[in-house]
Amino acid sequence: xxxxxxxxxxxxxxxxxxxxxxxxxxxxxxxxxxxxxxxxxxxxxxxxxxxxxxxxxxxxxxxxxxxxxxxxxxxxxxxxxxxxxxxxxxxxxxxxxxxxxxxxxxxxxxxxxxxxxxxxxxxxxxxxxxxxxxxxxxxxxxxxxxxxxxxxxxxxxxxxxxxxxxxxxxxxxxxxxxxxxxxxxxxxxxxxxxxxxxxxxxxxxxxxxxxxxxxxxxxxxxxxxxxxxxxxxxxxxxxxxxxxxxxx
Amino acid sequence: xxxxxxxxxxxxxxxxxxxxxxxxxxxxxxxxxxxxxxxxxxxxxxxxxxxxxxxxxxxxxxxxxxxxxxxxxxxxxxxxxxxxxxxxxxxxxxxxxxxxxxxxxxxxxxxxxxxxxxxxxxxxxxxxxxxxxxxxxxxxxxxxxxxxxxxxxxxxxxxxxxxxxxxxxxxxxxxxxxxxxxxxxxxxxxxxxxxxxxxxxxxxxxxxxxxxxxxxxxxxxxxxxxxxxxxxxxxxxxxxxxxxxxxxxxxxxxxxxxxx
Numbered sequence: 340x341x342x343x344x345x346x347x348x349x350x351x352x353x354x355x356x357x358x359x360x361x362x363x364x365x366x367x368x369x370x371x372x373x374x375x376x377x378x379x380x381x382x383x384x385x386x387x388x389x390x391x392x393x394x395x396x397x398x399x400x401x402x403x404x405x406x407x408x409x410x411x412x413x414x415x416x417x418x419x420x421x422x423x424x425x426x427x428x429x430x431x432x433x434x435x436x437x438x439x440x441x442x443x444x445x446x447x448x449x450x451x452x453x454x455x456x457x458x459x460x461x462x463x464x465x466x467x468x469x470x471x472x473x474x475x476x477x478x479x480x481x482x483x484x485x486x487x488x489x490x491x492x493x494x495x496x497x498x499x500x501x502x503x504x505x506x507x508x509x510x511x512x513x514x515x516x517x518x519x520x521x522x523x524x525x526x527x528x529x530x531x532x533x534x535x536x537x538x539x540x541x542x543x544x545x546x547x548x549x550x551x552x553x554x555x556x557x558x559x560x561x562x563x564x565x566x567x568x569x570x571x572x573x574x575x576x577x578x579x580x581x582x583x584x585x586x587x
Numbered sequence: 588x589x590x591x592x593x594x595x596x597x598x599x600x601x602x603x604x605x606x607x608x609x610x611x612x613x614x615x616x617x618x619x620x621x622x623x624x625x626x627x628x629x630x631x632x633x634x635x636x637x638x639x640x641x642x643x644x645x646x647x648x649x650x651x652x653x654x655x656x657x658x659x660x661x662x663x664x665x666x667x668x669x670x671x672x673x674x675x676x677x678x679x680x681x682x683x684x685x686x687x688x689x690x691x692x693x694x695x696x697x698x699x700x701x702x703x704x705x706x707x708x709x710x711x712x713x714x715x716x717x718x719x720x721x722x723x724x725x726x727x728x729x730x731x732x733x734x735x736x737x738x739x740x741x742x743x744x745x746x747x748x749x750x751x752x753x754x755x756x757x758x759x760x761x762x763x764x765x766x767x768x769x770x771x772x773x774x775x776x777x778x779x780x781x782x783x784x785x786x787x788x789x790x791x792x793x794x795x796x797x798x799x800x801x802x803x804x805x806x807x808x809x810x811x812x813x814x815x816x817x818x819x820x821x822x823x824x825x826x827x828x829x830x831x832x833x834x835x836x837x838x839x840x841x842x843x844x845x846x847x
Contacts, residue, residue, distance in 0.1 A: 485758060
């Protein structure tokens with residue numbers, strides 16, 4: 340038992356390596372927040388493209404759906420490896436794109452942001468779509484019959500209602516995204532997983548990794564509670580404000 | 588058939604309008620003339636095509652065949668038109684035709700006043716002060732001056748429907764379409780909505796009203812149109828169609844409705 344605790348929960352060891360691990364987690368946080376925001380925006384764009392009406396936009400819808408299917412279907416880790424190994428080898432790209440070092444962050448950080456945004460944009464597009472489709476068709480009809488264009492109706496009527504309904508599932512995706520940032524350790528980004536597992540292989544003590552896991556919990560547990568709260572609030576709102584259909 | 592006497596030119600004219608949903612023929616050649624200032628009530632059993640007819644007039648459901656003229660201008664061009672996304676004339680139509688739906692379709696994330704101001708600002712480019720003034724005036728007119736800042740879920744069905752009427756009127760339509768606007772209401776809330784429509788009719792608004800309210804049709808309509816099976820079976824002044832219908836189907840329907 341003592342050996343078990345020493346291996347995984349050595350408090351003294353955690354204190355000694357706290358700053359290192361926290362530095363790693365700070366990178367993780369930046370990666371998660373930046374990718375999260377970009378994926379939220381990219382997903383919204385994708386879901387809007389997917390909803391464009393009429394024959395003229397058929398190719399756009401087709402390409403968007405194909406994109407969403409492909410990137411939901413391939414593992415994020417493979418995408419990270421593809422980008423990090425492939426993009427720097429593309430000689431025709433200017434160096435600031437091949438080996439981005441923006442804002443003092445290494446290229447592995449930016450490749451991670453790119454891969455996560457591509458993948459989670461596709462996931463979140465599906466969440467937005469569920470929200471858009473849950474808005475009754477009469478809303479679009481009402482907006483259009485008042486003279487609004489499709490775009491105006493989406494912006495002012497459909498999306499505000501849709502987004503409100505999907506905040507909870509979007510947050511869920513954000514929690515999953517936060518955890519998936521650990522995959523960027525595969526391309527040598529000094530985020531919390533890599534830092535802690537380096538400590539593990541140097542010292543044969545796993546407590547630094549445990550510490551990293553605890554840091555994740557500090558972030559993800561409140562988010563999970565918040566999701567629960569939002570869901571129950573949305574449900575009570577729905578039962579109270581259910582559409583009245585007395586005499587059909 | 589003289590109406591309220593403000594000119595009387597043709598407002599809406601339908602010729603041979605056909606509408607299909609897949610194999611289902613909902614409208615099978617409808618001809619209808621509506622003069623400026625006229626109030627026409629459309630009656631008929633459910634599935635007779637009444638609502639689809641209304642939705643053709645403002646191109647929510649563009650017909651496959653036939654001609655529709657609005658204020659003398661063709662908005663739907665013959666066979667095969669309107670099957671795709673017809674953007675032509677859409678602005679012309681939507682700026683002149685207001686519609687009120689059975690299910691109100693208020694924007695639930697906006698207050699009553701915001702429901703009435705949104706399209707004024709986005710579509711007509713009115714300033715927000717202008718839109719608010721107009722919205723407030725209209726909501727007061729429909730008896731909701733006290734409810735400007737309430738959200739739809741806090742309003743009764745009848746109040747919601749009156750907001751919806753104000754919202755459509757805010758766009759200064761030349762024609763108002765009413766699609767069974769009292770059918771989803773509790774009985775005690777119907778009168779408030781009908782009163783608003785009565786007043787509107789008295790002011791000379793051109794109205795096409797799909798309704799089951801025979802009493803309203805008798806009192807307010809200049810003309811009653813009876814539809815069944817996607818065609819107009821009979822039309823004429825309310826006294827004729829409602830009291831002495833010529834057609835068997837009209838008699839049957841009225842018998843069933845008035846029996847209640």
